[in-house]
Amino acid sequence: MESLEENGFQDQVQSIVTRRFRRLCFHLQPPLESASSGDLEVLSCACRAKVVVNRDRLSDYMRGKHRDVQQRVYDYFNSRPELQTPLEISKDEHRELCMRQLMGFVRESGIRPFRYALEDPGKYFAILEAVGGVDMSLGIKMGVQFSLWGGSVLNLGTKKHRDKYFEGIDNIEYPGCFAMTELHHGSNVQGLQTVATFDPLKDEFIIDTPNDGAIKWWIGNAAVHGKFATVFAKLILPTHDAKGISDMGIHAFIVPIRDMKTHKTLPGVEVHDCGHKVGLNGVDNGALRFRSVRIPRDNLLNRFGDVSRDGKYTSGLPSISKRFAATLGELVGGRVGLAYSSVGVLKISVIIAVRYSLLRQQFGPPKQPEISILDYQSQQHKLMPMLASAYAYHFATLHLLDKYSEMKRTHDEQLIGDVHTLSAGLKAYVTSYTAKSLSICREACGGHGYAAVNRFGSLRNDHDIFQTFEGDNTVLLQQVAGYLLKQYQEKFQGGTLTVTWNYLRVSMNSYLSQPNPVTARWEGEDHLRDPKFQLDTFRYRTSRLLQSVAVRLRKHSKTLGNFGAWNRCLNHLLTLAESHIESVILEKFIDAVQSSPDSSSRAALKLACDLYALDRIWNDIGTYRNVDYVAPNKAKAIHKLSEYLSFQVKTVAKELVDAFDIPDYVTRAPIGMQATEDAYSQYTQFAGFEN
């Protein structure tokens, strides 16, 4: 008869033995190997019980608070088959259809997106994402109308503008454009050349395109539908000094471009069609040249700077650069929307690729049935880290939405800086990733991925420009790097750091202290799957990149000047920015795993999160090895574990994609239907065969 103590003691011994044995197994026989090696299997099964996912509970957790309005968007379009975009459609027809879709939606669905843009930005972006799922051209057309044209009026104008234009923008009686980009200037907005000269005699501004390089280019809604344009131009005021004029910097002006009744182009406005694009051909991008186009003084969007009747300039902000920053700062919402919508595209793409890979069978062991292509390690390697990333970005962009809404509510200074940088970084990082993933998914689905009906082509073509508009990704990442450097500098000057960059404040030094020679060799699964190890590793990289680039910049700026030094370190700076964004994403993912209310969802999310973390570490293993942050065997263990986690995630891949909860009539690809048994017959029917 054993006493309880004895029992407890025995349990303890037993658990020590088991743990040791497990650790030993892990060294002798890394996880990948142990799954099918007899006795060890029992143990490895014990510590890695098959994750069972309750799809509905996970889905509830994922959905977020705006899933209802997204369902209403889907329902509206599902009930209007005549508003579906066909697979093949000419540019002109697509533009007309896109306008009909937008009008129909805004006027019939009972959802008025423009109102939410002010009251509830989170809801507005959720609508935008859902609309983009119907047809990305429609999402962008809507974004041009409400975020860009409407957003410029609301955010850069004052009450008089809101009173005059709100209704017309909201109900699309005033379709409008956002005329910022010029033929010669996209990223360098301060280099724009269009001029708006104040004429005190007539109390008007005169808008002019001084040369062909200043033609407004790529302007959405301009080629066909727009009645107005918010035109960005250098404000020129007459002065009484020798120079005669003064350049007050870039300002925004409302310029009517077409007659409200006849829809004819107004005098002095020359509009041409930018023509066929790689994608988004439902959006009518045009080019605008202005020849002495006169607009009333009231058309200056005067929130950050105004001109009085007698031509005096007033502003609450002290300098051109401050006003410029404030103006551009108001446009950050576009990036938030793109980052969020890009995750939506990634989800659709991953859903289709994963479902098809489960359905498709090819080859197999001799004289046995063929196996699904997702059973191949190579296919898991292509798709499982991508599935994990879709989850990671989902949580990160939800976080960004929350921060953005909070910023809009509070106008908190620090929050403005954080949201600006976070939206720039996430927009750049996520859209680049999604763009690459669309190509990988197409290729992973072989020939059937090449059928237009299976979506990858149009998704890729439409999404492609996400990497460029609302800020070229390479430029945006530099803004992130610049912000990090500013924070780093302030840290050394004893200033406070803003919240997003907490980890730099708290522990930059500890991250940069010599890597512990013991932990550099730890290679147990428990250690590698410990969020602390993962976060430390990500942050160590960022901290190190930040510190080293600061040193290099200081050194080079002596001989090359600031601009030359920045360019000399540009690749380094971009890596730093990406590294930082990856850290933020991981942090939010870990939070989301821990906040998950039920254990089955938590286990599934934990798998995905570990895969996201280890896959990224492995992708940059050279960096870690170069500074001996991980020893060679640890690097090997990380690689093996990430392959094993891909295999594990595969076992719940169907549930994980189902939990995105995107209806079949939105994903639409016959090879990506939820009930995979129907996929092939859907497909043969589509081609015209009777089933």
Added chain:
Amino acid sequence: MESLEENGFQDQVQSIVTRRFRRLCFHLQPPLESASSGDLEVLSCACRAKVVVNRDRLSDYMRGKHRDVQQRVYDYFNSRPELQTPLEISKDEHRELCMRQLMGFVRESGIRPFRYALEDPGKYFAILEAVGGVDMSLGIKMGVQFSLWGGSVLNLGTKKHRDKYFEGIDNIEYPGCFAMTELHHGSNVQGLQTVATFDPLKDEFIIDTPNDGAIKWWIGNAAVHGKFATVFAKLILPTHDAKGISDMGIHAFIVPIRDMKTHKTLPGVEVHDCGHKVGLNGVDNGALRFRSVRIPRDNLLNRFGDVSRDGKYTSGLPSISKRFAATLGELVGGRVGLAYSSVGVLKISVIIAVRYSLLRQQFGPPKQPEISILDYQSQQHKLMPMLASAYAYHFATLHLLDKYSEMKRTHDEQLIGDVHTLSAGLKAYVTSYTAKSLSICREACGGHGYAAVNRFGSLRNDHDIFQTFEGDNTVLLQQVAGYLLKQYQEKFQGGTLTVTWNYLRVSMNSYLSQPNPVTARWEGEDHLRDPKFQLDTFRYRTSRLLQSVAVRLRKHSKTLGNFGAWNRCLNHLLTLAESHIESVILEKFIDAVQSSPDSSSRAALKLACDLYALDRIWNDIGTYRNVDYVAPNKAKAIHKLSEYLSFQVKTVAKELVDAFDIPDYVTRAPIGMQATEDAYSQYTQFAGFEN
């Protein structure tokens, strides 16, 4: 007065001092830094004199022997503006235009591609590449007619087939299809389910589609134009044993599918349209279902196996698998053509992106003119290794063409194996690289890269499927890995190795001997730019990957069986295959540099070759660091030097892309014109502005 000896001695001392000083500089001040640091500059300029490229001489060297026929292709289409494919065209119109282009070209240009397919494969592929530059759909349409349909008749049939079909294929009176792929089976050709049953009573084969999964799918030329199809099916012969039938494996049969006069689909043949694709919409892919379609016995393409009047099977090859290998072996030309054409696409894409990046200016040092975006380190990083790779692949695929032609001439056994593997590897490696590059180029050209007229969209959409057809890239790379393993095994069994794999035979052991602790630390520029170092490093990786995967496979096959072990090591095997192909490419590039007849071309090619080599080594630096093949500081030096080489290649980038010698009316993108000063005005004219 100094004696000559003294003079010589002083020179020698001087050169030792200079060399030492240079080496010292390199350590203290790696090349990237030295360019602008006063005194050192003189020295670094001396050792890195600006490379001056004679574009014409380089171009002559690059062109190869078939440039004249390519010019004739370009001239023909340039003289026939009505055969230009417009930017926007519907699927149906594109298909008709594509057929008109093909007919016009073959009947009017004086070039008869099909004849060269036999007599001079190198010339044939050169024509194919040029035609693909006009419109990739046309290139593929031509490939379907001559390489696939025509190629199957010539290579799998016998004299009777050639006599009967050659003329009609050559002059396109017999447009035909290559009906191999089925809805359920692409890569696994042995899994095809279509059956061809011999009926001895009527001396006919009966072709049948037993289930929907066996519908022939993606068959080019089938939806609209094809009159015939080479149908791959299991040959079923009646036997006198209990089973009653015998499955002889996959064979190819000529099946008429449309009436020669009325063009109506023949009885028992059901054809449907595979519909809109991501790209290549000028090619009419269709789906074919056969219901007891009878064809004469003579329609069996009987080169590798025949059926006699009384239903007896005869073959010079002993087994189903040998016959299958021989049949598929004849189709290797398609891969050669794709690898070669893919390099053509890469060149066009790089030309456009580089020229635009030289033209486009954005930002710059304060109060100074803006700088060209190719002056940014990030843009160099995106495009310069790509430009170097285009050169690398150019020479590698020319080498493949030569080997292929030699194989066709000699039918040498070893050569057949080599060409098979090399074509599989290069096709997979190059098409994957080009596909990624097209996306990078689009993004690198920002908004203007998104205009359809600037080509990236259609090039990407059309080229995308190169990764899939003629063998899925993931499957092809496995064939390379399999072949390497076979060679490895034979090596240990004392067998001889074939020529392509020379380096494995010669020095596998030396590559695998412990990395020399001294060379692992060498970081001088001379060393890093030494072809021997570069080749050793590439081959070391391949050798190591080969040896380690062989060990892993042996271990896993005991518990998982061969198939399971292969799958468990799949990522490893794919890396091995890529690593090997990279080694072969580097080897050919180094040869090409050394064979270059003039020193200016040699210097330019050497720059590109070094960049190709070091960029690849840096991309996989983790692997080298993990085994301490390179020390941390050497890794750093490799990184710095590859950034510096990107900068150096940039200085001759214009000449390097010009030397590809592709006329403006072939590249066509307004932003990619050779005379960059016209680019913007071409572009505004295109949009409708008067200049």
